[in-house]
Amino acid sequence: MTGQSPRRTFSREQRRELLLEYKQSEREVLRELLVEAYTPLVETLAQKFARGQILREDLIQVGMIGLLSSISRYDPAFERTFESFAIPTIVGEIKRFIRDKTWSVHVPRRVKELSPKIKHVVDELTMKLQRSPHISDIAQHMGVSEEEILETLEMGRSYHSLSMDSELEADSEGNTITLFDLVGVQDEGFSRVDRDLTIDHAMSSLDMREREIIRMTFYENLSQKQTGDLLGMSQMHVSRLQRRALNKLREALQMEHHETIP
Structure with a gap:
């Protein structure tokens, strides 16, 4: 009976020795061992942001890019552990992937960056003003124009797409059709x-x-x-x-x- 070999575990001291040896020799086999040793760290960080198995696998993949970059840039002379050095890089890659890849349609990066900030400011101003903030309140607080706030709010609706199987009311008698029923021609794409x-x-x-x-x-x-x-x-x-x-x-x-x- 055959099966997948159990994953090896590395102690903190073993990981540190691998880092020191790799930085001295830059041997590929040592880098591969480091990737294996720190894969559980990447998986743990990816799990914190995952919303399903498929997305989890994607996040692990991009997290590994952050890990490889960290291994390449880390200097043992830094007065910090490799974990504290690598985690911000790995999380940064994961957040960038989520920001760029999980919108249903393409929107400018500035909109993706501004959208979550607006939500935070709205919550903050609602508590402070004891009312729903106006667009002018939000724009003034964030130091941007009202047009940018309105554009971001409008495009923010594109974060999730509507399924083609979504039902629409077709007449006053309650009969329904789906969005797919409205598609009249085959897309050349x-x-x-x-x-x-x-x-x-x-x-x-x-x-x-x-x-x-x-x-x-x-x-x-x-x-x-x-x-x-x-x-x-x-x-x-x-x-x-x-x-x-x-x-x-x-x-x-x-x-x-x-x-x-x-």
């Missing part, structure tokens, strides 16, 4: 969606590090050097892993194509 889904499926053939390199170099348009700096590896190593990832994707896409031919 369907073929693009189908292509994107195929690419997403092919991406599953890559390991975590290869996926991050593809995301950074092709989706975020970062150079190989910038990607290497963020992931704590040389540009040459990034180039080698990128080439390997592209070969895997090519093979996966070719296999997908053959499987769809009747």
Whole structure:
């Protein structure tokens, strides 16, 4: 009977020794051990922000980026533990992902940043003024224009989308239709969606590090050097892993194509 090997545990002293040794030699095998040693920390932090298993897995993935960055930047000479150094970076990556990826439609970053602040200010002013604050009250308190407050409140409604199965009242007799019933023509973007889904499926053939390199170099348009700096590896190593990832994707896409031919 086979099964997944139990996860190794590392004591605080073992983790510290790994950090010191890695900083002296920068051997890849030591960095992989550090990632393994601190994965439980990332999982714990991700769980605090998760709203379901799928989102939890996503948050762990982006949290690992913060962990890799922390391992790369940490200096044992700092008068602080690695955990206290890494946690703000990991949480920052998680919060940035939540801010950028969990809105139903694309809105400007300034709106995403301003929206939660407005809610906090509204609560604060309601208690202070003993009434619901006016737009002018909020704008003055935050030091922004009333137009920015109104724009943010309007766009804030896009945080959650409405399901196409949502029912609408069609007539006075209580008959209903769904939003999908109102869709009259096929969207020309369907073929693009189908292509994107195929690419997403092919991406599953890559390991975590290869996926991050593809995301950074092709989706975020970062150079190989910038990607290497963020992931704590040389540009040459990034180039080698990128080439390997592209070969895997090519093979996966070719296999997908053959499987769809009747």
